[in-house]
Amino acid sequence: MTHDHDLVLSPTPRQIEAALNPPPGRTGGDLVVETLAGLGASTVFGLPGQHALALFDALRRCDLIRYVGLRTELSAGFAADAYGRVSGEVAPLFVSTGPGALMTLPALQEAAAASAPVLVVASQVPVAGLGGGRHGYLHELRDQQAAFRDVVKSVHPVRTQSQIPSAIAEAWESALSAPHGPVYVEIPQDVLLAPTSLPVVTAVDATPHELVPRPELTAVAAHVLAHAERPVIVAGGGVVRADAAGKLRALAEKVSAPVVCTFGGKGAFPWEHPLSLRSCLDDRRVMDVLEDADVLLVIGSGLGELSSNHHSFTPRGRIIHVEADAGKLEANHPALGIHADARLALQALLETVESRPDDNAPSRVAEALATVRERLGAPEHALNHGLLTSIREALPPRAPSFWDLTSLTSSAWSSWPGPLHSAQGAGGPGYGFPAALGAAVADPTTPALAVSDTGTALYSIAELATAKQESLHVTWLIVDDTEGEAPDGRPDFVALAASFGAPGTRTSPQALRDDLTTALATAGPTVLVLPVRPPA
Numbered sequence: 001m002t003h004d005h006d007l008v009l010s011p012t013p014r015q016i017e018a019a020l021n022p023p024p025g026r027t028g029g030d031l032v033v034e035t036l037a038g039l040g041a042s043t044v045f046g047l048p049g050q051h052a053l054a055l056f057d058a059l060r061r062c063d064l065i066r067y068v069g070l071r072t073e074l075s076a077g078f079a080a081d082a083y084g085r086v087s088g089e090v091a092p093l094f095v096s097t098g099p100g101a102l103m104t105l106p107a108l109q110e111a112a113a114a115s116a117p118v119l120v121v122a123s124q125v126p127v128a129g130l131g132g133g134r135h136g137y138l139h140e141l142r143d144q145q146a147a148f149r150d151v152v153k154s155v156h157p158v159r160t161q162s163q164i165p166s167a168i169a170e171a172w173e174s175a176l177s178a179p180h181g182p183v184y185v186e187i188p189q190d191v192l193l194a195p196t197s198l199p200v201v202t203a204v205d206a207t208p209h210e211l212v213p214r215p216e217l218t219a220v221a222a223h224v225l226a227h228a229e230r231p232v233i234v235a236g237g238g239v240v241r242a243d244a245a246g247k248l249r250a251l252a253e254k255v256s257a258p259v260v261c262t263f264g265g266k267g268a269f270p271w272e273h274p275l276s277l278r279s280c281l282d283d284r285r286v287m288d289v290l291e292d293a294d295v296l297l298v299i300g301s302g303l304g305e306l307s308s309n310h311h312s313f314t315p316r317g318r319i320i321h322v323e324a325d326a327g328k329l330e331a332n333h334p335a336l337g338i339h340a341d342a343r344l345a346l347q348a349l350l351e352t353v354e355s356r357p358d359d360n361a362p363s364r365v366a367e368a369l370a371t372v373r374e375r376l377g378a379p380e381h382a383l384n385h386g387l388l389t390s391i392r393e394a395l396p397p398r399a400p401s402f403w404d405l406t407s408l409t410s411s412a413w414s415s416w417p418g419p420l421h422s423a424q425g426a427g428g429p430g431y432g433f434p435a436a437l438g439a440a441v442a443d444p445t446t447p448a449l450a451v452s453d454t455g456t457a458l459y460s461i462a463e464l465a466t467a468k469q470e471s472l473h474v475t476w477l478i479v480d481d482t483e484g485e486a487p488d489g490r491p492d493f494v495a496l497a498a499s500f501g502a503p504g505t506r507t508s509p510q511a512l513r514d515d516l517t518t519a520l521a522t523a524g525p526t527v528l529v530l531p532v533r534p535p536a
Helices: 013-020 028-039 050-060 073-087 105-114 161-176 189-193 215-226 237-241 245-255 284-292 342-352 361-376 379-394 407-415 432-442 463-470 493-499 512-520
Strands: 043-046 066-069 091-095 118-124 154-157 183-188 231-235 259-261 295-299 318-323 336-339 401-403 448-453 474-480 504-506 526-531
Touching (some): 028 050, 028 161, 043 050, 050 091, 050 189, 066 432, 073 091, 073 118, 073 432, 118 189, 161 183, 183 189, 215 295, 215 342, 245 342, 259 284, 284 361, 318 342, 361 379, 379 407, 401 407, 401 432, 407 448, 432 463, 432 474, 474 493, 474 512, 493 504
Parallel strands (some): 043 066, 043 091, 118 183, 154 183, 231 295, 295 318, 448 474, 474 526
């Protein structure tokens, strides 16, 4: 084996020119921004703070990256999460030392649960203040990065300017390697502020690693699937993130296996397909089908609390578990564990498995769904069913939706026919509206919808200022399910929206579809307030 490869390592004339003639006034902050631009970043989210000002000054000197400033670090984290989910690209997030950095932790926990590629660049106290002593610096923490280690995928501390490009590139690569996830880079204030003599960063390599399934495991899994009597597939968010919906459908049809999508995996399989059990994981009849399977292929899901009907799921058959996060393999059930990216695992299975016809599989699916429809047709589900129908009819086909955890969201998890994004992984309130803002930044060609209730809306109400400032095409539906109760200090959300310069409308269940259609067609941010009286 030789390592003597014929690589062309000499810089190009343009790189030589940039290296030998750097613009004046550059600092460590410029090295961060130049590296991100070289990696292909086009947007940075964040909120300035004293220790991180060099980062934001450098952004002003860069014409290649758009800065979107939120009103709280928590909201900035949620916006970056959604940007990463919608675009599939890394979402850089700039925050300051101490409280600023710590405020992002709930959002990063959600990003980790959803495998969203967020790259945090946080400042730190000057180098002289590091090491665990108490020096009295503003925002000082004895070990700031320790707070992030249990939340993010990887931590990349920087202590000198020469380390900045490599640390950023390593973090970028980590964020995009399966499983995707948030990463954390920490740079002391004085390293960011100091003038730099290093040349302009012009070329950075951060190619994500591919996670290929081991062939002996593929062989066993294909054999088990081909000889199964009642195979079923559980498709999680890993299938969506890997852009593997087409391969999933091909495999399901090849082995005649019904498919149920987890709440995070909605959109991985066609809703109306004869083999689709949809996303009815909270339904006993669908769980019976899963438990009765003699072979259960779980791909891109850890079968966590919500995906297992609060851990009430007790499979009786053999499980094949494909998961890019090694920590989730067999975490809840014994299985043939395959540590691999969903797309590559599905491709390997498609190439290996023998066809398995089963004309009875669609009828088993239809029987289970008939029971689901009967349950959802009960009077206590009528209100939410009608609201969701109106929202679906008003929402354009390509428009993404972002949901805070509300009673309406719980209904949507099972009955919404396409993809939706919610804070189901970590459960943090205040996700919906700032996430919709991040999506609107990622794709300005279509409106984005946020759905909250009056409680969760207050977590992110200040971001109406961001939406207005950035002219983001987002409609915020605020469901007031406290109709008839004492006001308890709740604001007038229509008047509050107007105070930010955003059109606000009070609607009703009967007018919701038309009012939402109008709001979604209106440029810029709009707010709809929907008072409802929950069933007794």
